[in-house]
Every structure is written in structure tokens, then in C-alpha cells.
Amino acid sequence: MRKFACSATLCFVFFLAASFARAQQFDVNFGGGTLMSKSYNSTSLTNIVGPEKGGTYLNVGVDVIPFHRRLGFGFETAWRASQGADIFGQPYRPILYDFNAMYQPRLGKKIGADFMAGIGAQSTRFYTANPTSCSYFSGCTYYLSSNHFMEHLGAGIRYYFWGHVFVRPEVHYYHVHNNTNDFSSDNLFRVGASIGYTLGPD
Numbered sequence: 001m002r003k004f005a006c007s008a009t010l011c012f013v014f015f016l017a018a019s020f021a022r023a024q025q026f027d028v029n030f031g032g033g034t035l036m037s038k039s040y041n042s043t044s045l046t047n048i049v050g051p052e053k054g055g056t057y058l059n060v061g062v063d064v065i066p067f068h069r070r071l072g073f074g075f076e077t078a079w080r081a082s083q084g085a086d087i088f089g090q091p092y093r094p095i096l097y098d099f100n101a102m103y104q105p106r107l108g109k110k111i112g113a114d115f116m117a118g119i120g121a122q123s124t125r126f127y128t129a130n131p132t133s134c135s136y137f138s139g140c141t142y143y144l145s146s147n148h149f150m151e152h153l154g155a156g157i158r159y160y161f162w163g164h165v166f167v168r169p170e171v172h173y174y175h176v177h178n179n180t181n182d183f184s185s186d187n188l189f190r191v192g193a194s195i196g197y198t199l200g201p202d
Contacts, residue, residue, distance in 0.1 A: 025065040025072070025104070025200035029168065032058050033192015035080075035094075038185035050087035052094065052183035055080045057190060063102050065200075072102045074116065076154075078172075078190060083127065086183075091127040096120065096174060096190075098152040110160040114168065116153070122176045123147045150176040156194070164198045 037053045058081050063074025077097040084092050098120030106112045124146045131140035156170030172190040179186045 025198060027063050027065075027074075027196055027198050028061070029166075029194040029196025030058070030060045031168070031170075031192055031194030032056055032081075033078075033170075033190050036189045036191065037183065037187060049180070049182060049184050051185065052084075052179070052188060055082065055084050057081065057192065059190075059192070059194060061194070061196075063100075063104075065102065065104055070104045070106070072104070074100050074102050076100065076116075092124055092182075093127075094122055094124040096122045096150070096152075096188075098150070098174075100152065100154070107157075112158045112160075112166075114154070114156045114158060114170070116155070118152050120150055120152055121147055122150050122174070122179065124182060126182075146182050148176045148178050148181075150174050150179075158196070160198075164200075166196050166198065168194045168196060170194060 034055060035053050035057055037051050039051050039053075057078045059076060059078035061074060061076035063072055065072035075098070077095065079095040080093045082093075086092060098118050100116035100118030103115040104112055105115075125143040126146065127143045129142070131142055132144055134140040152172065152174055154170060154172040156168040158166040158168040160166045170192060174188040174190070176186050176188060179188075
């Protein structure tokens, strides 16, 4: 899971690097937070599933702002640092990744805002005691993946506390299609903070 998140981020970094020559600003950030969603509904007898919430989520993101009026685009991924367990004790680990349009207005010399909207997907690994598949080259796999398309909205306030280094409290909303096949809600919120670095003009 972590290797996938890192690989996806690195690929996007190389893509953004091609645009950096004409970019006004380039940002990279990492951070942590937690996930919140609706609690388990004990009145449901047809779809008894638990909530997808809690745990520590790590996140990595990059963005480039090449356009006039502080507009640009970015990529972000967040994943649960350790395995969770559903109401039946099934171990799982979600990863969320999204591509966004960005708007970054400046609110002052050291303060700015990040607004983002985009699309992506959630991939959740449900771990098993027995292998689900095996191959000669990669060995055996001990999980099943559940993948769902999602929409994403996010916002944060960045404060430059040391040169081009900033801290950003943030909140993200995900609407995960058909997430109720695995959990109790299609709607997820991730709250946390990131620390980042800006390459570009002061």
C-alpha cells in the first residue's frame, strides 16, 4: 500500500516537473490526520457493516500553479498507517488518491488558502489468512482489494512560519461511490495538518 502511494506520487512529481519551467509556484507537502464518517447503523438488518473512521492517516501531495489568478492542479494520496478492523474483526487498510483543480489565493504575506476539487478513487485492502493469489515472480497475495470511484473537495489555510516552509491545517471531504458495500457510509471526512515547501516567488 505504501509502495503504491509512493510510486503514484513520484510519477506525478515527474509529470509536474515538466511544467515547472513555466510554473509560478510548485508545492510539495506531507502530513497526517484521521478519518471520520457516519457511525454503524444498528437498525439495518440487510447491510450490517461498520464505519470507516478513526486511525492515523498519512498523506503526501504535490501541486503546480502555472496559471494566472492563482489557478493550477495537483495530486494527493492518503493511506491508513496501520491496519484497521471492521465490526467482524476483518483487517483492512484504505488508500485514497485524487487529482484536483487548485485555487490558492494569498491572504497576506505569510498566509494563503488552498481550495481543491477533483476526482479519484479509494482502494481498500481486506487482508486474509490464506493467499488469494500466487505467482512465481511476485509470490503470494494475502488480501482482496475493493475499489471505488470518488469525488473530492478540500480546503486548508497555510502559514509560512520559516521562509518557504509552511504548515497547513486542512479538511477533506470524499464521496465514495458504493462505499456502503464495505462500510456504513459513502461520505468521509479527513481532518489533519500538513507541512510543506513552496518553490516559487515570495
